[in-house]
Amino acid sequence: MSGLLNWYKMKIFLLVLVIFLVPGDLLAQQSKSGIVTGSVQDTSGRPLGMMSLLLLKATDSTLVKAAVSNARGHYDIGLIPPGTYRMSGSQVGYQKVYSEVFTVGDEQWKIQLLPLTMQEETRQLTNVTVKAQKPFIDQQIDKTVLNVENSIVASGGTALEVLEKAPGVVVDLQSERISLRGRENVLVMIDGKPTYLSGNQVLDLLRNTPSNTVETIELITNPPARYDAAGTAGIINIRLKRNKSSQPLNGNLTTGMGQGRFPKYNTALTLNARKDNWSLFGNYAFDQRDYWSVATIDRRFTSAGQPRLIRQDGYRPIQNTTHTLRLGADYALDKHNTIGVLLNGTSVSNKSQGGTDSDIFKSGVLTTSERTQNDNRRSIDRLAANLNFRHRFDTTGRGSKGRELMVDVDYSDASFRPTEQFETRFLDDQGLETGPRDFQRLTTKSKALIRAAKIDYSHPIDKQTTFEAGWKSSYVTLNNDLLVETKLAENGQNVPWQVDNGRTNQFEYREIIHAAYLTGRRTWADWTLQVGLRAERTQTEAYSVTARNTVDRTYLNLFPNVSLTRTVGDKHQFLYSFSRRIDRPDYQYLNPFIRIFSPYAYQQGNPYLKPQFTDAFQVAYSYKEETTISFGYNRTRDVIVDINEQNDATGETRITFTNLAEQTNMGINVSAPIRITPWWSSRNSASVFHTAYQAEIGGTPLDYSWLATNLTSNHSFVFANGITAELSASYNSPYVYSQNKMQAFGQLSVGVQKTLWQKKATLRFNWSDLFQTQRFRGTVQFQNMDFNFATYSETRVARLTFTYNFGNREIKGAGNRRTVSEDEQRRMN
Numbered sequence: 001m002s003g004l005l006n007w008y009k010m011k012i013f014l015l016v017l018v019i020f021l022v023p024g025d026l027l028a029q030q031s032k033s034g035i036v037t038g039s040v041q042d043t044s045g046r047p048l049g050m051m052s053l054l055l056l057k058a059t060d061s062t063l064v065k066a067a068v069s070n071a072r073g074h075y076d077i078g079l080i081p082p083g084t085y086r087m088s089g090s091q092v093g094y095q096k097v098y099s100e101v102f103t104v105g106d107e108q109w110k111i112q113l114l115p116l117t118m119q120e121e122t123r124q125l126t127n128v129t130v131k132a133q134k135p136f137i138d139q140q141i142d143k144t145v146l147n148v149e150n151s152i153v154a155s156g157g158t159a160l161e162v163l164e165k166a167p168g169v170v171v172d173l174q175s176e177r178i179s180l181r182g183r184e185n186v187l188v189m190i191d192g193k194p195t196y197l198s199g200n201q202v203l204d205l206l207r208n209t210p211s212n213t214v215e216t217i218e219l220i221t222n223p224p225a226r227y228d229a230a231g232t233a234g235i236i237n238i239r240l241k242r243n244k245s246s247q248p249l250n251g252n253l254t255t256g257m258g259q260g261r262f263p264k265y266n267t268a269l270t271l272n273a274r275k276d277n278w279s280l281f282g283n284y285a286f287d288q289r290d291y292w293s294v295a296t297i298d299r300r301f302t303s304a305g306q307p308r309l310i311r312q313d314g315y316r317p318i319q320n321t322t323h324t325l326r327l328g329a330d331y332a333l334d335k336h337n338t339i340g341v342l343l344n345g346t347s348v349s350n351k352s353q354g355g356t357d358s359d360i361f362k363s364g365v366l367t368t369s370e371r372t373q374n375d376n377r378r379s380i381d382r383l384a385a386n387l388n389f390r391h392r393f394d395t396t397g398r399g400s401k402g403r404e405l406m407v408d409v410d411y412s413d414a415s416f417r418p419t420e421q422f423e424t425r426f427l428d429d430q431g432l433e434t435g436p437r438d439f440q441r442l443t444t445k446s447k448a449l450i451r452a453a454k455i456d457y458s459h460p461i462d463k464q465t466t467f468e469a470g471w472k473s474s475y476v477t478l479n480n481d482l483l484v485e486t487k488l489a490e491n492g493q494n495v496p497w498q499v500d501n502g503r504t505n506q507f508e509y510r511e512i513i514h515a516a517y518l519t520g521r522r523t524w525a526d527w528t529l530q531v532g533l534r535a536e537r538t539q540t541e542a543y544s545v546t547a548r549n550t551v552d553r554t555y556l557n558l559f560p561n562v563s564l565t566r567t568v569g570d571k572h573q574f575l576y577s578f579s580r581r582i583d584r585p586d587y588q589y590l591n592p593f594i595r596i597f598s599p600y601a602y603q604q605g606n607p608y609l610k611p612q613f614t615d616a617f618q619v620a621y622s623y624k625e626e627t628t629i630s631f632g633y634n635r636t637r638d639v640i641v642d643i644n645e646q647n648d649a650t651g652e653t654r655i656t657f658t659n660l661a662e663q664t665n666m667g668i669n670v671s672a673p674i675r676i677t678p679w680w681s682s683r684n685s686a687s688v689f690h691t692a693y694q695a696e697i698g699g700t701p702l703d704y705s706w707l708a709t710n711l712t713s714n715h716s717f718v719f720a721n722g723i724t725a726e727l728s729a730s731y732n733s734p735y736v737y738s739q740n741k742m743q744a745f746g747q748l749s750v751g752v753q754k755t756l757w758q759k760k761a762t763l764r765f766n767w768s769d770l771f772q773t774q775r776f777r778g779t780v781q782f783q784n785m786d787f788n789f790a791t792y793s794e795t796r797v798a799r800l801t802f803t804y805n806f807g808n809r810e811i812k813g814a815g816n817r818r819t820v821s822e823d824e825q826r827r828m829n
Helices: 002-020 024-028 159-163 199-207
Strands: 035-042 052-057 063-068 074-077 083-091 094-098 102-104 110-112 116-118 137-139 143-147 169-172 177-180 187-190 214-220 235-240 249-259 263-275 278-303 306-332 337-362 365-392 404-428 437-460 465-489 505-524 527-544 549-568 572-583 594-598 601-604 612-623 627-647 652-677 680-697 700-702 705-718 723-732 735-737 740-742 745-756 761-768 776-782 785-793 797-807
Touching: 035 083, 052 074, 063 074, 063 652, 083 116, 094 116, 159 169, 159 199, 159 214, 263 797, 278 337, 627 680, 680 735, 705 735
Parallel strands: 035 110, 035 116, 187 235, 601 652
Antiparallel strands: 035 074, 052 063, 052 083, 083 094, 083 102, 137 143, 143 214, 169 177, 214 235, 249 263, 249 797, 263 278, 278 306, 278 785, 306 337, 337 365, 365 404, 404 437, 437 465, 465 505, 505 527, 527 549, 549 572, 572 612, 594 601, 612 627, 627 652, 652 680, 680 700, 680 705, 705 723, 723 745, 735 740, 740 776, 745 761, 761 797, 776 785
């Protein structure tokens, strides 16, 4: 069986190599008969992609063939019979344009038309300019871009709900992780800046980030050396809405409501201003959402020679209130120097009161039950400040054109204050209480400080050659203080709390990282080579104050990055790349604190975790910069995963973290747009990947391997009278993660939009996860463990959102600042 599987893998690998290594010149050959080529541009000469092009008979305007321009604005139409024609170009937001009449036949079989220049349909109403919308998914050869700002199905939701619709992305709420094309450990960034949060806190941040404040989400599978080396699966960069205008004042107001089982409300205000040398930006968002969450699990084990079953059902209604504030300013000192400041603040209040019912069976007979009520309160306050300076060198000197120096300094302060209280009643098989109730109270104070600074220098030698170099230093300190108190009391009895010294703990963490990088980029005719090298020196100290235990580590690593791109004609592009990346353990993973999930499950960190390293290879092909095919192979050593350990005597499961020896992942990703009709277009993606673990856990081999698929299909519809619509669907086949075997899940969402008041306002309605199919179910059958579980929440929600725009919306300014602390916040507790 193993030999057959290896033969199967090798066959796929060789087939993909043959496809990608076909000489590009063969693809560049064109037929000599009946070909019309040309390009589409706007009035400023900028290429226009995704424009509808119609080949019409000159005599009666009968449609002969249709085409769509690629990202460079180019198009070609082949197999044209002899005749007299003209070309028509059109798109929503642009005036229709026609070419001169031309003839195909005789000696004129290949026609090169002059560029079609398209004029925007601009209506000036109190300085409001509206342009055609970008597609929701923009697939490029080296990354995928989700244009959230213009998406109908994304409005009124959260950044996490948008990410769940992205091609190749799986948001696993059960394991509290995000994977990209079957690979875990994704670096999540906000405006090019890492969040410094642990896995569950990244989900909390995205869940509390209104989609109305997001402009785009970028999925970068193989980032260059100027990015932090963290994120072995790649980078997810969330760019918030920013100032884009050169007019004195502009902005928009968005308000909406949603209804599932519980109501949801959101409001966001964005203001941009420019005066003299000043450019100012401000955004405030309020989000109030009530929702529910369900978790069920059946644990089967043998204790004292008897088969046992613990069946748990948990339900939690949750109330969540979020305030986000973002302020930015740039000041131009002169034509060469600009200084800027950016402030980001988030305040989250979360509370839930739910319960878990646990029924204990012995030999198939119900013997006892436990009813646990939990009251959770959680507050998060984050404030981040960035000071930046940009210097553009004088371009009069030889070879100095485009030289630039950028300096960033970051300071971030975050505090987390969760309080959890559990009350458990013990019942017999008749439902009668058998003794005093068990009370537990957990109070946590967690604070993280992040200080970082970096400098980047870009030096173009000429139009073909560019060098970049930079340095970054970051210093992170984390302090967690957990107080656990317990008591046993009858109903209504007043008994003092007692400190549980076995679980009360204080944990301190300190991390210093110094990094330097150098990259070079050179273009020769159709070839572009980019080579980079990044060096990072890491020094960490994890100290358990309670246990008086310290774990110190210092290591230096090199991270090369190479990419080679070849462009063949104006249609074909090939990419070959290699990179090496690192993932350091989340701070929470290192923390030996105990985090209680239910009466029979808890989590505990491992301060001895090591970082994991990944070597990533990728080969990609792009046709007309629209259809992309990529093949990737990744090998990771010292893989960081969470594992389950079961105590048969008590039935408890401990979730902890460990390093596995090795994980391999290889996959193929295909993405293509389809213009079905002039008013109906779609973007479809498919990722097929094979993941395999080679490791041992507690002396037992873990040799899971799995072939999985991720499919997404997004459709856009343009109707008359300013009405547009979207449909988004996704499917994830069964897959494996560590000891978990997960079942398939998916979602279907729809939305419709109507522009109002000469496109000054927009009304959107969407309905997410129509069939409530976004449920996470799985099994664990490993060593002495045999259990199945399910986790799902309120994902089927209908939303109505209204947006009003004022002022000129095409401005450039200070809102989108890339800052220096780009890795640490992702792992912060």
